[in-house]
Amino acid sequence: xxxxxxxxxxxxxxxxxxxxxxxxxxxxxxxxxxxxxxxxxxxxxxxxxxxxxxxxxxxxxxxxxxxxxxxxxxxxxxxxxxxxxxxxxxxxxxxxxxxxxxxxxxxxxxxxxxxxxxxxxxxxxxxxxxxxxxxxxxxxxxxxxxxxxxxxxxxxxxxxxxxxxxxxxxxxxxxxxxxxxxxxxxxxxxxxxxxxxxxxxxxxxxxxxxxxxxxxxxx
Amino acid sequence: xxxxxxxxxxxxxxxxxxxxxxxxxxxxxxxxxxxxxxxxxxxxxxxxxxxxxxxxxxxxxxxxxxxxxxxxxxxxxxxxxxxxxxxxxxxxxxxxxxxxxxxxxxxxxxxxxxxxxxxxxxxxxxxxxxxxxxxxxxxxxxxxxxxxxxxxxxxxxxxxxxxxxxxxxxxxxxxxxxxxxxxxxxxxxxxxxxxxxxxxxxxxxxxxxxxxxxxxxxx
DNA sequence: GATTTATGAATGAAGG
DNA sequence: CCTTCATTCATAAATC
Numbered sequence: 191x192x193x194x195x196x197x198x199x200x201x202x203x204x205x206x207x208x209x210x211x212x213x214x215x216x217x218x219x220x221x222x223x224x225x226x227x228x229x230x231x232x233x234x235x236x237x238x239x240x241x242x243x244x245x246x247x248x249x250x251x252x253x254x255x256x257x258x259x260x261x262x263x264x265x266x267x268x269x270x271x272x273x274x275x276x277x278x279x280x281x282x283x284x285x286x287x288x289x290x291x292x293x294x295x296x297x298x299x300x301x302x303x304x305x306x307x308x309x310x311x312x313x314x315x316x317x318x319x320x321x322x323x324x325x326x327x328x329x330x331x332x333x334x335x336x337x338x339x340x341x342x343x344x345x346x347x348x349x350x351x352x353x354x355x356x357x358x359x360x361x362x363x364x365x366x367x368x369x370x371x372x373x374x375x376x377x378x379x380x381x382x383x384x385x386x387x388x389x390x391x392x393x394x395x396x397x398x399x400x401x402x403x404x405x406x407x408x409x
Numbered sequence: 410x411x412x413x414x415x416x417x418x419x420x421x422x423x424x425x426x427x428x429x430x431x432x433x434x435x436x437x438x439x440x441x442x443x444x445x446x447x448x449x450x451x452x453x454x455x456x457x458x459x460x461x462x463x464x465x466x467x468x469x470x471x472x473x474x475x476x477x478x479x480x481x482x483x484x485x486x487x488x489x490x491x492x493x494x495x496x497x498x499x500x501x502x503x504x505x506x507x508x509x510x511x512x513x514x515x516x517x518x519x520x521x522x523x524x525x526x527x528x529x530x531x532x533x534x535x536x537x538x539x540x541x542x543x544x545x546x547x548x549x550x551x552x553x554x555x556x557x558x559x560x561x562x563x564x565x566x567x568x569x570x571x572x573x574x575x576x577x578x579x580x581x582x583x584x585x586x587x588x589x590x591x592x593x594x595x596x597x598x599x600x601x602x603x604x605x606x607x608x609x610x611x612x613x614x615x616x617x618x619x620x621x622x623x624x625x626x627x628x
Numbered sequence: 629g630a631t632t633t634a635t636g637a638a639t640g641a642a643g644g
Numbered sequence: 645c646c647t648t649c650a651t652t653c654a655t656a657a658a659t660c
Contacts, residue, residue, distance in 0.1 A: 283640055283651075330641055337646065338639085345545065502636050502655065526647095549637060556650070557635080 284327045289320040294328070298335055305332045505550070506540040513547070517554050524551045 286294060297313065305328075314325045505513065516532065524547075533544045 285640080327640080331639095333645075334639065334641085341646095345543075504636080504656065546636080550635090552649080553635065553637085560650095 284323065286323075286327075286331070287321040290317045290323060293317060293320070294331055294335075298332065303336065305329060503542065503546045505542070505546075508539040509536045509542060512536060512539070513550055513554075517551065522555070524548065 293316065294313070301309075310325050310328050310332075314323060314328050317323045317328065512535065513532075529544050529547050529551075533542060533547045536542045536547065
């Protein structure tokens, strides 16, 4: 397993040597080496494992002494709350839960792109099973999602290439030519983080791993 | 607060651009787009957060009940985690150079107050002579500048209470920073899982950044 | 080098 | 739809 420090050092060290390649007439692109990918994979895998262990353990504890929710409540909540400070207490604007977001996102992807009143209603109904939500929320979400997605695409092309400056690293920007291609091989598995969150939420100890084979080397 | 999840959507939408490029005489190399990198970053971030919270919780539990049987053991002491995962995470953001800031500031003062897309382009063009910058950066800068300038004025009313000021605002928000009243005392007996999920949703930790050199300029 | 502050960026919502 | 605003988050910079 890669040591964290080492990894960091490596990263910092490589930051400057990370190459910006010129590919065809395309603009510069950022490149990750196999090693980097491998490192990432391992890192994620470790997290996944740890999470699983911890959750499992907690369940055990809770089971053999059902005070997890009650007596320990205040105990572990303090430290936890401390770090994230304000949160549940004060929120006036809607924020999608992980589950909701996932669903929305999926719909956005496959969806026709046309919210449609009927759809909105359906979606809202479905999403309300996973948390507070209103039709307006859904509507706004789609509006914003589309608008921003669109703008992103346009703007990606805009890279400032003023000459006479920045002597060292070229700032470079990723290209955005083939935005629409959908190989979707890279992240084949369900977004693990989200799934993780979901599972955690549902008290399901099974956390997804980042499959070593799938991510690391498929190319 | 949505941040942690947001990767999901971006991922599904953007994770598709991975390409295998032939670079020079090198063999195929893996290429990640900014979106992909961002996605990975967030994924790891989520795990890091979960782990962090879980470990914290575990410490609390262990401290009290000392359950040797279910201790995490080596897992817990894994170097990766031991060195506080979030430490190795970092992300860079654009920072205006003194010159740029000066120009921006001047424009803001005399400025019409209406950034306008065209203006933005011009400004960006000019500023890029003095350092890396994107239109988004400029846009954001003006947005923030205006918003904060506005808020400041509002808050000023609160400070002058000594004299017979005409309009005594009700208690003002005071400093934007301090207004964060710490909830701290709400007994949530959420289970471990819930807490973890909650935090994941509300807190977006940093992640190892893979491309330090350039601020993702979009827009 | 741990906290605090300042500020770039993200995003839900409102206006047109 | 597209633009703008308000609020919040995360982090670079500043401070102790």
